[in-house]
Amino acid sequence: MKVKANGLQIEVDDSGADGSQNERPVVLLIMGLGMQLIGWPDYFVRPLVDAGFRVIRHDNRDIGLSQGFEHAGQRSVVWQSIRQRIGLRVQSAYTLQDMADDALGVLDALGVQQAHIIGASMGGMIAQRVAATAPQRVLSLTSIMSSSGARGLPGPRPEVARGLFNRPTSRDEDALVDFSVKFVNLIGSPAYPNDPTALATRVRTGIRRAYRPDGLVRQMLAIGADSQRPTVLAKIKSPTLVVHGDADKLVPIECGHDTARRIPGARFVSVPGMGHDLSPQLSDILMRHIIPFLREPGKAA
Structure with a gap:
């Protein structure tokens, strides 16, 4: 369903849409770069619902079925990367703070006063912004495979960096599926590989739902433009859990350590063999940390 959030049409999935879960504590899930709300698979959502939470997912602006920014045009990522390296500000159509305001707008549209915020990758960066911007709205923050964005942190491994700038050979559906599956496997978890058939099915479902590479x-440029977030993290007052895999080739684990160091009182959990994905086995492991954290006294009030 669509809601009006921060002046935009944002696509939302709400496990409590029928009103049956209005008394439950809310978990808002914020997905990462280029990923739709279905990037939070049912095998991640269901354990949270079964544990007594109302789970809300949304498509970030410019992705999935949410409102796009085609009118803003397209800037060169290569040129903006050069600007960043020489200390100039990255120019972007919108900011991660705008996307955090979208997330808060989703809660407003659904009449939710407070929520646990869980973000993955870029979604973790947005979640950090939400927690810093509206501490009274945030019961807890969980930042998964994300980063503070501080200068000097390690970036993607070379083969992953090249993969980020590669493009599929055509817009034929099979070519798009093959391209995306290869990249997911490149950044995935060596200890917890995806089932090839199930992964291809999930990728194909996402492409058929929406394909919006621009x-x-x-969104990538919005990440690059978010240079002030490292200093903002000290403002976060919410109980915080930072989870990161030690085999992450896209956002190395040092980025998670730095995030936890910058957020007062944050708890850090390293997951051996975890890369930059949410395979079924990994979701089970993450839930063993996340659900007890959400249930701690004072968080679900």
Whole structure:
């Protein structure tokens, strides 16, 4: 369903849409770069619902079925990367703070006063912004495979960096599926590989739902433009859990350590063999940390 959030049409999935879960504590899930709300698979959502939470997912702006920014045009990622390296500000159509305001707008549209915020990758960066911007709205923050964005942190491994700038050979559906599956496997978890058939099915479902590569680029530039977030993290007062895999080739684990160091009182959990994905086995492991954390006294009030 669509809601009006922060002046935009944002696509939302709400496990409590029928009103049956209005008394439950809310978990808002924020997905990462170029990923749709279905990037939070049912095998991640269901354990949270079964544990007594109302789970809300949304498509970030410019991706999935949410409002796009085609009118903003497209800037060169290569040129903006050069600007960043020489200390100039990255130019972007919108900011991660705008996307955090979208997330808060989703809660407003659904009449939710407070929520646990869980973000993965870029979604973790947005979640950090939400927690810093509206501490009274955030019961807890969980940042998964994300980063503080501080200068000097290690970036993607070379083969992953090249993969980020590669493009599929055509827009034929099979070519798009093959391209995406290869990249997911490149950044995935060596200890917890995806089932090839199930992964291809999930990727194909996402492509059929929406395929918006220009939105992904605009989101990438929003990440690059978010240079002030490292200093903002000290403002976060919410109980915080930072989870990161030690085999992450896209956002190395040092980025998770730095995030936890910058957020007062944050708890850090390293997951051996975890890369940059949410395979079924990994979701089970993450839930062993996340659900007890959400249930701690004072968080679900």
